Amino acid sequence: MNFDTIDTTVTALWRYDYDVNIKALRDLYEVAKREQWNAATDIPWEIETDPAQVGDMMNDPGVEPFDFVKALPTEKQIELAKKRSAHMLSNFLHGEQGAMMLCGQLVEVVPDMDGKLYASTQVIDEARHVEVFHRYIQRLDRIYPAMPGLTALINAVLTADLWQMKCIGMQVIAESIAMGSFKKMLEITGDEVLRKVFELTSQDEARHVSYGLIYMKDEIPKMNEPDRDRLEDFAWTAMTILATNGLMEEKQGKKWVDPLQQIYIDVGIDPEKANSEIVSRMSDPEALKAQPNPFRDHAYPQLERIGLITDRTRHKYQEVGLTD
Numbered sequence: 001m002n003f004d005t006i007d008t009t010v011t012a013l014w015r016y017d018y019d020v021n022i023k024a025l026r027d028l029y030e031v032a033k034r035e036q037w038n039a040a041t042d043i044p045w046e047i048e049t050d051p052a053q054v055g056d057m058m059n060d061p062g063v064e065p066f067d068f069v070k071a072l073p074t075e076k077q078i079e080l081a082k083k084r085s086a087h088m089l090s091n092f093l094h095g096e097q098g099a100m101m102l103c104g105q106l107v108e109v110v111p112d113m114d115g116k117l118y119a120s121t122q123v124i125d126e127a128r129h130v131e132v133f134h135r136y137i138q139r140l141d142r143i144y145p146a147m148p149g150l151t152a153l154i155n156a157v158l159t160a161d162l163w164q165m166k167c168i169g170m171q172v173i174a175e176s177i178a179m180g181s182f183k184k185m186l187e188i189t190g191d192e193v194l195r196k197v198f199e200l201t202s203q204d205e206a207r208h209v210s211y212g213l214i215y216m217k218d219e220i221p222k223m224n225e226p227d228r229d230r231l232e233d234f235a236w237t238a239m240t241i242l243a244t245n246g247l248m249e250e251k252q253g254k255k256w257v258d259p260l261q262q263i264y265i266d267v268g269i270d271p272e273k274a275n276s277e278i279v280s281r282m283s284d285p286e287a288l289k290a291q292p293n294p295f296r297d298h299a300y301p302q303l304e305r306i307g308l309i310t311d312r313t314r315h316k317y318q319e320v321g322l323t324d
């Protein structure tokens, strides 16, 4: 058996008036029912995956491959891309499970019937995503463990005490990042099966972001000041938690062994050499600016739109390059 446990407590809210309260959410619920698809039959699983067509899901489109990759023979480059993609998609797989559990909580905690009905559709959406990623990764390699930052982010939303934090952390931040990442990965892959996986999951994730935006736009102005401040701070923590991967692991008292190191060794790359080239590219501010960044490009603008970036918090995002 392979599992972890965390304790969460939520305050379940019964609602006794069943009429429409937030019409935009009730409309979204109708859209969600109409757009259901079946992970078992709507993906062309009968098509075999050509490994050369998969691409490397950890790459950025239009960005020059690393020298340590270019130095490999073609068949090793394909092997590396498959393994790195399996590692990346494994993190999405674990993230989908986290989203499924979080939406189960939303059904309980959100105060409006429209919000509960809609969240119930997202539980099955995320179940489908778990199903498709689990099935697809097996075409590439094995399931890799979740990165500590990802686990920390999901545990933070699962244990958050305000329902608005759950909504911001998952629906606005994590879902926007997922949308941006799927869009990027769709540009990279030429595999028809994986393309269909991204197309159908993105369609769902777009709806999930809409739910967060519609709900929070309505809710934030109604919140009292101390809770609003806590929500703003929570958004900042959620945005930066993934970037502090190692720290998170130390906090949990475990030693994180980055699976990428073993992947490099398996295909004949010296991990030290690979790391130093990656670090040197990451420390070039101009190169970083030119690279897509789903936090900066997708999540931050949404936080700004719903009024969660204020004079109190803006400078923190500026300091780490998440906004100008």
Ligand SMILES: [Fe+2]
Pocket: 096, 099, 125, 126, 129, 201, 205
């Ligand atoms: Fe999802």
Ligand SMILES: [Fe+2]
Pocket: 099, 126, 175, 204, 205, 208
């Ligand atoms: Fe989602």
